[in-house]
Amino acid sequence: MLGPVLETLIGGLLTGVLYSLVALGFVLIFKASGVFNFAQGAMVLFAALTLARLAEVMPMLVAIGLTVLIMIALAYAIELLVLRHLVNQEGIILFMATLGVAYFLEGFGQMLWGSDIYKIDIGMPRDPIFILESVFPGGLLIDPSELIAAVICAVMVAVLAVFFQVTRIGRALRAVADDHQAAQSVGIPLDYIWLVVWAVAGVVALVAGMMWGVKLGVQFSLAQVALKALPVLILGGFTSIPGAIVGGLIIGATEKLAEVMLGPVLVRWFDLAGGGIENWFAYVLALLFLLVRPQGLFGERIIERV
Amino acid sequence: MLYREAGQFKTSYVADQAIFPIAQDRWSVLLLGAFAFLGVPLVAGDYLYTEVLIPVLILSIAAIGLNILTGYCGQVSLGTGGFMAVGAYAAYNLALRVPDLNLIIVFILAGAIAMLVGMLFGLPSLRIKGFYLAVATLAAQFFLEWTFARVKWFTNYAPSGSVAIGRIDLFGIPIDTPLKTYLLVLAFAVVLALAAKNLVRGRIGRMWMAMRDMDIAAEIIGIRPLHAKLSAFAVSSFYVGIAGALWGFFRLGSWEPLAFDIDRSFQVLFMIIIGGLGSILGSFLGAAFIILVPIVLNQIPRWLGLPVSTATISHVEFMVFGAMIVLFLIAEPNGLARLWATAKEKLRLWPFPY
Numbered sequence: 001m002l003g004p005v006l007e008t009l010i011g012g013l014l015t016g017v018l019y020s021l022v023a024l025g026f027v028l029i030f031k032a033s034g035v036f037n038f039a040q041g042a043m044v045l046f047a048a049l050t051l052a053r054l055a056e057v058m059p060m061l062v063a064i065g066l067t068v069l070i071m072i073a074l075a076y077a078i079e080l081l082v083l084r085h086l087v088n089q090e091g092i093i094l095f096m097a098t099l100g101v102a103y104f105l106e107g108f109g110q111m112l113w114g115s116d117i118y119k120i121d122i123g124m125p126r127d128p129i130f131i132l133e134s135v136f137p138g139g140l141l142i143d144p145s146e147l148i149a150a151v152i153c154a155v156m157v158a159v160l161a162v163f164f165q166v167t168r169i170g171r172a173l174r175a176v177a178d179d180h181q182a183a184q185s186v187g188i189p190l191d192y193i194w195l196v197v198w199a200v201a202g203v204v205a206l207v208a209g210m211m212w213g214v215k216l217g218v219q220f221s222l223a224q225v226a227l228k229a230l231p232v233l234i235l236g237g238f239t240s241i242p243g244a245i246v247g248g249l250i251i252g253a254t255e256k257l258a259e260v261m262l263g264p265v266l267v268r269w270f271d272l273a274g275g276g277i278e279n280w281f282a283y284v285l286a287l288l289f290l291l292v293r294p295q296g297l298f299g300e301r302i303i304e305r306v
Numbered sequence: 307m308l309y310r311e312a313g314q315f316k317t318s319y320v321a322d323q324a325i326f327p328i329a330q331d332r333w334s335v336l337l338l339g340a341f342a343f344l345g346v347p348l349v350a351g352d353y354l355y356t357e358v359l360i361p362v363l364i365l366s367i368a369a370i371g372l373n374i375l376t377g378y379c380g381q382v383s384l385g386t387g388g389f390m391a392v393g394a395y396a397a398y399n400l401a402l403r404v405p406d407l408n409l410i411i412v413f414i415l416a417g418a419i420a421m422l423v424g425m426l427f428g429l430p431s432l433r434i435k436g437f438y439l440a441v442a443t444l445a446a447q448f449f450l451e452w453t454f455a456r457v458k459w460f461t462n463y464a465p466s467g468s469v470a471i472g473r474i475d476l477f478g479i480p481i482d483t484p485l486k487t488y489l490l491v492l493a494f495a496v497v498l499a500l501a502a503k504n505l506v507r508g509r510i511g512r513m514w515m516a517m518r519d520m521d522i523a524a525e526i527i528g529i530r531p532l533h534a535k536l537s538a539f540a541v542s543s544f545y546v547g548i549a550g551a552l553w554g555f556f557r558l559g560s561w562e563p564l565a566f567d568i569d570r571s572f573q574v575l576f577m578i579i580i581g582g583l584g585s586i587l588g589s590f591l592g593a594a595f596i597i598l599v600p601i602v603l604n605q606i607p608r609w610l611g612l613p614v615s616t617a618t619i620s621h622v623e624f625m626v627f628g629a630m631i632v633l634f635l636i637a638e639p640n641g642l643a644r645l646w647a648t649a650k651e652k653l654r655l656w657p658f659p660y
Contacts, residue, residue, distance in 0.1 A: 036437045085636040092382060093639050095437065096579050099572070100631030107624025115617060227568070230441045238437065270457060280452050283445035287430055290442060294434045 008260045009253055014146035016252020017153045018215070021208035022229035023236065023244040024157070025201040030238045031177045032197040034091060035083070038098040041226020042105035043202055047071055048209030048218040049109045052118035064206075071202030079195045106223055115220060120213035149211040156207060157245060160200075164241075169196055177239075231286035237296030246297060251282045309653040325503060342492055347485055355484035362590075362597045363488075363495045364552045369577040369589035370502050371545025376575075377584035378506055379538035380518030381431050385443035387570035388450035389543045390550030391563060392420040395460050397551035398469050402462060409476045413494070413551050420547020421540045423450070428539025432532060435521070447568055454563040470560035487556045494552060498545060503586045505541065514538050515584070546574075576627070580634050582641030591642040599626065 022044060029037040050070055054063035082097055164170040175183040176193045184190055212222055232251045236243025258281045266277060290296070309330050316322045326332040350359065368390060375381050397416035400407060407415075427446040431439050454460050461469050474481045481487055505511055516524035517534040525531055554561050573596060581592020603623050607613075638644055652659075 036440075082632050082636075089635075089639065091436065093635055095382075095440075096575075097632050097635045099575075100628040100635065102628065103624050103631065104628025107621040107626075107628065111618060111621035111625065115621070227444070230444060234438050234441045276452060276456065280445065280448035283441075283448050287442045287445040290434045290438060291430060294438065296438075 004260075005257070008256050011143070011146070012253040012256030013249050014143070014150055014252070015256065016232075016249040017146070017150040017245075018208065018211055018248075019229055019232045019252055020245045020248025021149075021153050021156070021204065021211060022226050023232040023248055024160075024241065025204040025208065026229060026233050027236075027238065027241055027244045028160075028201045028204065029197055031241075032173050033083075033176070033194050034094075034180075035098060036091065036095045036238070037201065038095060039078075039102040039105060040201065040205060040229070041223040042102040042109070043071070043074070043205035044209040044212065044226055045218075045220065045222040046074070046105045046109040046209075047202065047206035048120065048213040048222055049113040049118065051206065051210060052120050052213060052218040053113045055120065064210075067206055068203055071206055072199040075198035075202045076195055078198055079191065083194060083198075084191065102223070106220070110220065118213075118218040120210060120218060145211075145214050149214075152207065152211065153245075156204070157241065160241065163200075169193075173197065228282060231282040234286045234296055235289055237298040240296070240298035243296060243298035251285070254285060255281045309650065309656075311654075323507075325500075325507065339496065342496075343489065347489070350485075350488075352484045355488045357601065358597060359488055360484070360491055361557055362594045363491045364549050364557060365574065365577060365597065366590045366593040367495055367498055367552065368546050368549035368574050369581065369593050370499060370586055371542045371549060372574050373578045373581075373584065373586070373589050374502060374506070374514070374545065375538050375542035377578055377582075377588075378511060378518060379514035379535065379542075380521075381428075381535060381538060382436070382440040383443045383542070384440055384568070384571050384575070385427060385446035385450070386546055386574045387566040387568055388447040389420050389424055389546040390553060390570060391450055391454050391566035392423045392543075393417060393547030393550030394554030394561065394566065395454050395469070396420065396547065397555060398471065399460065399462075401471070409474065409481075413548050416551040417544040417548040420550065421544040424539045424543020424546070425536055428536055428543075431535045431539065444568075447571055451563050451567060454566075466562075468560055468562035471555050474555060481556075491552055491556060494548065498548065499586055499590070502541075502545070506586070510537060510541075518584075576631060578641075579631060580641055582643030585641070585643035587646065588641050588643030591646070595642065599623075599630070 022040060025040045025043065026037055029035055029040070047067060047070075051063055051067045054066055058066075078101060082101060083094075086094055086097055162170075164174060172183070172188045172193055173196065175186070175188055176190065180190065183193075209218070209222065212225055216222070216225075228251070229248075232244060232247040234247075235250060236245070236247025255278050259276075259278045262281075263277050309328075311328045311330075314329055316327065321327070324332075326335055346359070368386060371389075372383060372386050375383050393416045396419040397412050400412045400415055401409075404412075423446075427443065430442045434442060455467060461467055476490065479486070481490060506514070513524075513529050513534045514537075516527070516529055517531065517538075521531060524534070550566065554565075558565055577592035577596045578589060579592070580595050581590070582588025600623050603626060604619055607619065634641065
């Protein structure tokens with residue numbers, strides 16, 4: 001009994017890492033500009049599509065480099081065409097603007113690159129590996145591509161942490177995140193900072209898209225996967241990078257465990273036509289959690305004044 | 307010249323606070339109503355009914371519902387599709403299990419059931435707000451969608467998981483032609499819109515707006531958040547539920563939960579953004595806009611004689627939608643309703659603006 005449970009748990013944790021990758025992009029932008037960027041999912045899809053199609057005609061590394069450039073250009077376009085005109089608008093207006101950007105990108109990406117299912121092959125081993133065969137009969141089955149994704153995610157978080165803590169731009173980013181006006185008054189150019197943030201979020205989206213693309217193939221549903229990052233986000237708190245990681249792990253693990261253990265019970269009790277509680281479990285879990293801690297696990301405490 | 311209130315004196319508070327204080331407005335609304343009920347049936351064909359008028363009217367009701375919650379009370383909801391599904395499945399089950407029930411009562415009860423579900427999912431709004439709440443309403447969306455897909459009772463154990471509506475009778479008259487459907491839906495839309503307009507002008511509406519503008523300040527002047535937020539969720543879900551029931555019965559005929567997925571939620575959300583947050587008129591304008599744009603976009607290549615595949619059209623549709631939303635937010639964050647109000651202001655002074 002313990003074996004399968006552990007296997008599910010590990011599988012869930014590794015999927016959770018992928019959620020974290022998507023959530024990370026949200027957090028970066030929200031922290032630095034207060035924009036709840038709904039287009040992150042569309043950016044993941046767009047990046048993955050671009051990479052997949054470019055890789056068909058050129059070597060992988062070149063394609064990756066080119067896609068990074070395209071994502072930076074995209075960030076520039078969003079800043080120039082959308083955000084710049086919406087300065088000082090309420091958060092809800094900005095949120096809806098990113099919804100518009102999301103729709104645009106979904107249409108644009110698919111028109112430009114086609115809407116079939118594409119493969120990304122970055123040379124990851126696909127054969128499942130077994131570990132701990134001495135402890136459990138048959139061992140535990142692990143998908144190596146997910147393991148690699150987890151490692152890449154860890155590296156990326158480390159790089160981002162260094163970037164934020166040590167570099168000059170990183171410090172400016174944190175200043176902007178703390179207080180826009182104060183940052184501006186000490187001479188930090190906001191436009192430039194936002195451009196950098198969106199570009200970094202674009203690159204994070206590319207990594208997420210790459211990992212999801214390897215796992216599921218590059219297709220429209222990638223934009224939907226990003227919706228799963230939302231419960232991760234509220235669980236971890238909108239403004240916390242560690243929150244995004246921990247939230248992702250919790251959501252990934254619990255939803256897989258719930259699917260395997262709670263699902264059959266529900267099906268038996270209520271005579272359901274199949275399980276699939278993965279679809280909503282994460283959201284309900286996050287919702288219940290919010291009732292206890294409205295700012296999420298690591299979010300900044302919400303202090304309100306009139 | 308024509309649109310001017312000079313000389314219209316109000317001699318009582320009742321007249322001053324009337325829903326349309328200006329005589330020209332009153333007449334044009336009455337004329338519009340008369341035209342919708344009497345004029346349209348003379349000229350419209352089946353295509354216009356089934357593809358334009360009926361969807362616009364039904365989704366207007368949903369948009370009014372969401373507008374009450376988001377536009378007036380400031381609680382962003384992404385669960386509209388789920389609440390529409392509640393209304394649709396409630397109406398289906400009521401009609402199925404209580405066959406003698408009058409259709410109007412079925413729809414009202416369906417709205418009431420959606421209202422209860424909406425209040426349940428509105429409870430978290432007391433603790434959380436803003437984007438956190440928007441994500442929390444996604445829980446409602448996905449949970450409800452899943453419930454109707456999996457719990458067999460709701461679909462009457464249909465093996466395919468989809469439900470179908472048979473004959474629809476109202477007072478012994480079968481509602482079988484697009485014209486009759488249109489008139490029934492129109493009646494619903496008019497009654498519900500008037501009710502909503504009056505609600506938001508009154509005490510409850512002001513309570514909601516105070517909540518939206520600044521919840522803590524509202525609390526300090528004595529508005530109970532529980533009262534204000536839950537009533538907004540209740541009324542909103544009632545409207546959305548009725549819209550869902552109408553959508554299922556008169557637009558789809560047979561449906562599965564996918565008809566009420568998250569895209570539906572976004573569609574209604576776009577309607578109120580483009581139409582205008584916090585405006586009943588805007589809900590209608592937005593619904594008309596969102597329904598008409600894809601129809602027009604689909605026609606353009608044919609008019610121009612361009613060979614464009616349907617896939618490309620659907621992608622272009624996405625792009626145009628997205629671009630339009632951004633444009634609207636930049637140019638006029640208050641939507642079409644605001645444009646209309648500006649036009650009226652201009653019209654008052656026309657042709658002598660000084």
